[in-house]
Amino acid sequence: MSNYKFFNHTADIGIEITGRTAKTLFVNAAYALFDVMIEHKTGRAAKGEKKIIVEGTDISDLMMNFLRELLYLFNGEQFVMESCEMIQFTHKTLQARLAGESLQSNRHVVKTEIKAVTYSGLKVEKTQTGWSVRVIFDV
Secondary structure: OOOEEEEOOOOOEEEEEEEOOHHHHHHHHHHHHHHHHEEEOOOOOOOEEEEEEEEOOOHHHHHHHHHHHHHHHHHHHOEEEEEEEEEEEOOOEEEEEEEEEEOOOOOEEEOOOOOEEEEEEEEEEEEOOEEEEEEEEEO
């Protein structure tokens, strides 16, 4: 079962992501972002690793900054994330270990070019079954 689903949005991509805990929500958001952008051609262990530290004024701002950092790693450094592990997590700061590799045409197909993660309609909330976020990607 997928931890995200699309919702209708006029020109961009709307996505709702869920997780049992806030920490899991962030991990699932990372996977969803890369799943929307990249199709992996073959299964192989990741070759590289990056550690990131992200801060925000609240959990919504933290989510925005986290997704923007991941998008920068892809667009700016051509880093394709294969896995994400939270090392430290609060509702205002996180430290994550990302396993992945450089974008390679023989291993990855870019499905969707995401230009930006937007604050428009951003909503992170605790639900009866865990946590969810609604976010819009500018394509």
